[in-house]
Amino acid sequence: IVTRDPAAAHDLLLALARETDPTEGRVELDGTPLTDLDPDLLRRAVLVSPHDADLFESSLLDNVRAGAAGPGSVEAALAASTADEVTRLLPDGGDTVLAERGRSLSGGQRQRVALARALAADSPVLVLHDPTTAVDTVTESRIAARLRESRRGLTTVLITTSPALLAVTDRVVVLDGGTVSAEGPHAELVTANETYRKAVLA
Numbered sequence: 001i002v003t004r005d006p007a008a009a010h011d012l013l014l015a016l017a018r019e020t021d022p023t024e025g026r027v028e029l030d031g032t033p034l035t036d037l038d039p040d041l042l043r044r045a046v047l048v049s050p051h052d053a054d055l056f057e058s059s060l061l062d063n064v065r066a067g068a069a070g071p072g073s074v075e076a077a078l079a080a081s082t083a084d085e086v087t088r089l090l091p092d093g094g095d096t097v098l099a100e101r102g103r104s105l106s107g108g109q110r111q112r113v114a115l116a117r118a119l120a121a122d123s124p125v126l127v128l129h130d131p132t133t134a135v136d137t138v139t140e141s142r143i144a145a146r147l148r149e150s151r152r153g154l155t156t157v158l159i160t161t162s163p164a165l166l167a168v169t170d171r172v173v174v175l176d177g178g179t180v181s182a183e184g185p186h187a188e189l190v191t192a193n194e195t196y197r198k199a200v201l202a
Contacts, residue, residue, distance in 0.1 A: 055102030069122035077119035107134035
């Protein structure tokens with residue numbers, strides 16, 4: 001999902017996490033309105049990972065293990081997010097205790113660890129908001145390719161304007177003024193849609 005309006009992205013995240021309900025229309029999961037689902041069931045089915053997801057004061061691995069589906073999912077998530085590279089740079093590897101909110105890491109390292117935590121949950125539906133804004137372009141391209149592979153067979157919703165991430169998606173939906181203005185593959189939209197082109201290539 002692409003939008004140039006930060007408020008629209010924020011509102012969409014709140015609606016997908018069921019922290020608020022839309023005033024018009026409805027959000028559905030497999031044809032069932034979220035308002036009709038048990039909140040615990042919804043939390044198990046849909047994980048929303050915001051752009052500013054916090055890390056807590058514990059080891060890097062503890063941060064990733066929080067809510068993990070199992071031990072194997074942690075290792076796979078570290079690799080998919082390239083957070084395994086972060087562990088190799090730390091004095092005690094994955095056992096290194098992070099400062100409050102992960103402040104002992106760089107912005108890009110924090111994003112990679114937060115992404116690893118989200119991936120480790122192995123949720124049927126994962127919503128990610130701008131998970132790679134603080135990483136370099138080479139790392140972002142590797143994360144994009146690994147993200148697609150690691151989430152194969154599951155639903156992943158990306159709210160982003162990153163060309164690298166959008167290039168590996170099956171379908172892109174463009175929001176303009178709070179409504180859908182276009183949808184289709186990234187390559188087609190870059191060529192044919194000026195609003196999209198300005199949003200992702202500016």
